[in-house]
Every structure is written in structure tokens, then in C-alpha cells.
Amino acid sequence: SPRPALLELRNLVKRYGGLVATDHLNLTLMPGEIHAIIGPNGAGKTTLIQQISGAITPNQGSILLDGSDITQLPMHRRVALGLARSYQITNIFSAYSVLDNLALAVQALSGGSMRFWRPVVTENALFEQAAAIAARVGLAAQLHRIAGSLAHGEQRQLEIGLALATNPRMLLLDEPMAGMGQEESARLIPLITDLRPDIAVLLVEHDMDAVFRMADRISVLVAGRIIASGAPHQIRSNPAVRQAYLGDE
Ligand code: ATP
Numbered sequence: 001s002p003r004p005a006l007l008e009l010r011n012l013v014k015r016y017g018g019l020v021a022t023d024h025l026n027l028t029l030m031p032g033e034i035h036a037i038i039g040p041n042g043a044g045k046t047t048l049i050q051q052i053s054g055a056i057t058p059n060q061g062s063i064l065l066d067g068s069d070i071t072q073l074p075m076h077r078r079v080a081l082g083l084a085r086s087y088q089i090t091n092i093f094s095a096y097s098v099l100d101n102l103a104l105a106v107q108a109l110s111g112g113s114m115r116f117w118r119p120v121v122t123e124n125a126l127f128e129q130a131a132a133i134a135a136r137v138g139l140a141a142q143l144h145r146i147a148g149s150l151a152h153g154e155q156r157q158l159e160i161g162l163a164l165a166t167n168p169r170m171l172l173l174d175e176p177m178a179g180m181g182q183e184e185s186a187r188l189i190p191l192i193t194d195l196r197p198d199i200a201v202l203l204v205e206h207d208m209d210a211v212f213r214m215a216d217r218i219s220v221l222v223a224g225r226i227i228a229s230g231a232p233h234q235i236r237s238n239p240a241v242r243q244a245y246l247g248d249e
Pocket residue numbers: 016019021039040041042043044045046047048
């Protein structure tokens with residue numbers, strides 16, 4: 001029998017007036033897999049990510065996380081179940097150090113609160129966890145740097161670290177390479193692939209070179225529908241994909 005999916009989208013429909021942004025879409029994310037969604041502008045990639053994170057609710061269909069229906073759950077409940085999303089740089093406290101940012105995020109997760117600082121793990125344990133996350137996102141040498149002084153690429157790495165502080169089983173990444181130069185994105189690729197096998201990644205990315213290097217599986221979204229899904233070499237040689245998408249690059 002097939003392995004159970006970590007995330008499963010069943011017949012997901014999202015409409016904006018007469019426009020069907022997500023059209024009876026089915027998709028799975030297997031445990032420990034990097035699954036990339038590619039597609040032309042307006043294909044529905046952002047709409048899809050927003051439905052998974054809980055920012056918007058589908059009109060029809062369901063979203064299952066480890067077999068449980070999370071379609072109607074608010075975002076924070078999804079996070080508590082192990083579904084994390086990397087946010088934009090706005091989530092970073094720019095006047096705080098890298099280590100303090102991560103320690104705050106770990107603290108918030110472990111039952112404390114940002115507003116009423118009540119440590120529930122020892123401070124040592126907290127900073128140890130924060131330092132381990134910093135290492136995982138390639139910021140071990142920047143622990144005491146003020147976050148606002150980091151380079152753009154490093155701030156994106158810190159964002160991923162903040163998402164990891166919630167101890168996720170799966171991570172949603174919305175264009176992780178956006179605004180990055182060649183060197184910065186080359187540095188990010190192994191950081192993302194090294195999240196396997198304990199964290200599965202669903203990502204939307206326009207940088208095709210990065211997608212074909214990172215993904216175990218690629219799904220092609222065109223006009224709200226998945227027109228093909230497979231290993232990178234299968235997608236690269238799929239005539240329908242080439243015609244609908246890759247061909248016009
Ligand atoms: P891009 O690659 O340009 O970011 P995308 O694949 O992320 O595009 P979406 O942003 O999900 O595509 O948009 C899918 C379709 O839904 C588009 O036609 C878009 O105009 C429409 N759309 C998205 N959000 C809304 C909204 N809030 N109200 C109305 N239409 C919307």
C-alpha cells in the first residue's frame with residue numbers, strides 16, 4: 001500500500017468572482033520530500049500557498065495534514081500541528097541580534113508569550129536551541145549580529161530559521177530565492193535540501209535553475225490546475241509542460 005501523505009489537497013477550489021484561481025486541485029506532499037510548484041504568472045501559486053497556510057479558505061475541497069482535516073483551522077492551529085510558513089522579513093526584530101530573534105521565536109513556541117515574558121525552558125536551553133537553528137540556516141557565524149544589519153540573503157535565511165523555531169514537520173516556502181543574487185541563492189540551496197528528511201518542503205519558486213536542483217518532485221500549475229507532476233527529469237521532458245510553460249522562457 002502507498003505511504004500516507006504528510007499533506008494532501010483534495011479537489012481544492014478557490015474562486016474570485018467568476019475566476020477559478022484553484023480548479024479542483026489535487027496535490028500531495030510526502031514526508032521528507034521537497035515538492036516544488038512552478039507555473040506562469042497568475043497560475044494560482046500564491047492562492048494555493050495561502051489556502052495551505054490558512055490565510056484564505058477554499059470554496060470547496062479539503063486539506064489534510066497527516067490524515068486530519070485542517071481545512072477550517074486557523075493559521076496558529078496549523079502551526080501547532082507542525083505546518084510552518086516562512087514569512088517576509090517583516091517578522092524579524094531588526095534591532096535584535098540573530099540569536100535573540102531565534103530565542104524569542106523558540107520561546108513563543110514553547111508556551112511562553114512575547115508580551116508576558118515567562119520562561120518555560122531554562123534560558124540556557126532556549127539559547128542552545130536558538131544557536132542550533134542558526135547553524136541549520138547557515139548563520140552560526142552571525143549569532144550576535146543585529147538582524148537589521150544582515151545582508152538580504154542572510155535575512156531570508158533568518159526568516160527560515162524563525163519558521164524552524166516552531167519545530168515543523170513541513171515548511172511552506174513562497175519564493176525563497178526572490179531578490180537574491182546567484183551567490184546568495186547558491187548558498188540557500190543546500191540549506192533547504194538539508195532540511196530533509198525530518199522536514200518536508202512545499203515551495204513556490206520562479207528560479208527554475210534552483211527548482212531543478214532542489215526538488216524531488218515538481219508540479220506544474222497552469223490556470224489553477226496541475227497539468228503535470230513528477231521527478232525533475234520527467235517534468236523537463238514533458239511536452240505539455242514545455243509547451244505550456246518552459247517553452248516560453
Ligand atoms: P504570480 O506568479 O504572478 O505571483 P500566482 O501563480 O501566484 O502568480 P495568484 O496570485 O495565486 O497567481 O493569482 C491567481 C489568479 O487569481 C490570478 O488571475 C489573480 O489575478 C487572481 N487573484 C488572486 N488574488 C485575488 C483576489 N484577492 N481577488 C481577485 N482575484 C485574485
